[in-house]
Each structure stands twice: as C-alpha cells, then as structure tokens.
Amino acid sequence: MSASTAVSPRVGHGAVPQAGPTAGGNLTAAVLAAACGAGVLLTLLRDEILPARYSYDELKIQQIAQGYGGFAEDRSFHLVGTLYRLLGLADSPALAGVLGVLAFFAVVLLAGRGWLTRPVRVLDVAVVTGALLLGSLYLGHFSKDVFVLPVVALAVSRLRGMRGELLLVAAMVGYGVGFRSYWLLVAALYVAARCALALRPRLSTLVVGSLVALGVLAVAFHVLYGWRLDHFRTAVNVGRLDGVDAATMITPAFGLGGVAGGWLDVVVVLVSFVVPVLLAAKGGALYLAASAYLAVMWWTVAARSARGLRAPRRDERVVRVLALLVAFTLVQSMFEPDYGSYLRHLAPLLPAVVFLVVNRATAQPASPGAARLAESGRSR
Secondary structure, X not given: OOHHHOOOOOOOOOEOOOOOOOHHHHHHHHHHHHHHHHHHHHHHOHHHHOOHHHHHHHHHHHHHHOOOOOOOOOHHHHHHHHHHHHOOOOOOHHXXXXXXXXXXXXXXXXXXXXXXXOOOEHHHHHHHHHHHHHHHHHHOOOOOHHHHHHHHHHHHOOOOHHHHHHHHHHHHHHHHHHOOOHHHHHHHHHHHHHHHHHHOOOHHHHHHHHHHHHHHHXXXXXXXXXXXXXXXXXXXXXXXXXXXXXXXXXXXXXXXXXXXXXXXXXXXHHHHHHOOHHHHHOOOHHHHHHHHHHHHHHHHHHHHHHHHHHOOOOOHHHHHXXXXXXXXXXXXXXXXXXXXXXXXXXXXXXXXXXXXXXXXOOOOOOOHHHHHHHHHHHHO
C-alpha cells in the first residue's frame, strides 16, 4: 500500500476511514445511491411486499383522482385526489409513487448538501440510509404526506431572518387549512418553540417546554371542550378495536380521568416515540427494524442538536429545523391513533432529521488523526 493510500490507525470516533480527502465521501455516495435505488425498487414492488392495509389511503386517493364522487366527508382527501388528477397521475400509481419518492430524495439532498465534502461517520450514513428507505416505504404512492415536503424544504433551505420564518409558518398554516388541520397546532407550537429557544437555546429548554406546552393544551382542551388531551386519538380508535388496523394501536397507558390523566398518557406516548420500546413490542420484522432505527435516529438528533445549540456561532437553521421537528412530534403524541400512522406521518419530516445529523454546525469535529490525514491528502 502506497503512502498516499495508507489509512491512519488513529482515525476513529465513528469516522469512515479515508484514503484521501474524498474517499469516505465517495464510498458514502455509493452507499446512498444504492439506498436510493432500493427505495425506488421498494416503491415499484410495494404492493407485493406490504400487507393490504398499507394501501387503504392510497386507494381512496386514487379513486377520487379518477373521478369517484364518494368520500364527501373527507375534504382533504378530495383536495389531494384533485391535485393528482390535475397532474395527470390518476391512472398511473407507479409513476405517482416514483415521483413522490424522487421529490423526497430531492429534499434529502437539499438537507444534506455539502455533507460528502467533509469527514463522514458511519452513524451518519446509517441514519441517512434509514431515512431514504423509510421515506421510500411511506411516500412511494398516492399520499397526503408528499405535500408536507415543501414545508420541510423551506425549513432546511438557506432562507434566513424574518422572511424565512414567515414563509415557513405560512406554509404550515396552508398545509393545515388544505390537508390536515392539526398542522395549525404544529405552527403554533413551532412559534412557541422558536421563542423559547431564543430565550435559552438549550435542549433542556425544549424538554421542559414540551411538558409545559402539553400541560397548557390539556387544560385548554378540558376547559374549552371537556376533552382529554388524547381525545382525538381515542375517538378514532373506538371503532378499530377489532379491525385490521388494531395491531399497532396506541392505547392509554394509565387511562386516568381528568386533565392530569390525559396529560400523563400523552407524555407516555411522546416518550414511546423517542424510545420506541412499545413499538418494538408489537413484533414483526418491519416494526422491529423501525424501532431500532428510531432509537438511533432520535439519540443522534438529540446529541447533534445539543451540540448545534451550544455552538459559538449558532446556525439559526438548526434552531428552526429542531423547533419544527419538536412541534410536529408533540402534535403526533396527541393525535396519532397507532404507531404505523406515526411512522407514515414522520416520513416527510425525515429530511429535517438528515439536516440536523449532517449539518456542519451540529457535526462532531473530526478526530485529530482524520484531520491530519485529510490535510496530508490535500497536500499531495
């Protein structure tokens, strides 16, 4: 082995060994390209791989796109179906799926731009690869969730200052009005998270603030409507106890009455999203794999976000993306009826995860050995 290709034994801390300044990046690019190819293949073979229950919403959207007049009560489904019809995709589910996945890949690319020009770590590659595959699984078909991607693209874009904030909040509100009304609550919680982080940019601020925000919402739900905080989840699940969708249903952990009981059950669900033991307990290869990925993903997001918030020259986009991810997850903890829905609705937010994991401001500095090796490669 020549001196120019020798790998220093001191390269470590999770970094991919580099034979030169771009060797790790080239290897990672090949891995990610393979993941993208697998994602497209997964999209094309989706109906053969997954159970029929994964296609319920897809079939409803396609029927509406083809002109079926039913489902009058589902205004958002009608809007999505109309958009697919206007795009000329009503009779082309495979093409609609591939285009959705390619749009997802494009936002991931936007979120991770410049990443492969820096030292690459195995953990980063694992998180990004998992995001590509999970996104392909849940966005490769007729879907409402594909239309969340413009919101995420704005969050990870280079837009800064008040203009960027207003555009992002407007996009959230627009999606909430047209597609899913709970995104209006996501927008409100996002603004609250941004304000909290402006006062004290620490991860602990978000942890405490999340518990307080859920408490305030629990009181508001009770005073205004007489509901528990998880009212909407319970209402959806009442008719599903014996259905095919009951396998991953989220049920109250304690079932205590009153404001405190609803708050406590939602907090348990929130924790189960981040520490997915309950999802793993549901069994099945898909959910076991998803649980392992989510555990690694959330741990990495927390570690990198904490580093980004402490940075002397903090990138405000890190704060923006983190606030969006936290606001969305809080609303999920209140509304999601099952863990399958949690994964599906999380899928379009995965580019935000990629951004927080690979952003220059959040990335762990390379080890001294890796830095010297890269410098040596550049000098040659």
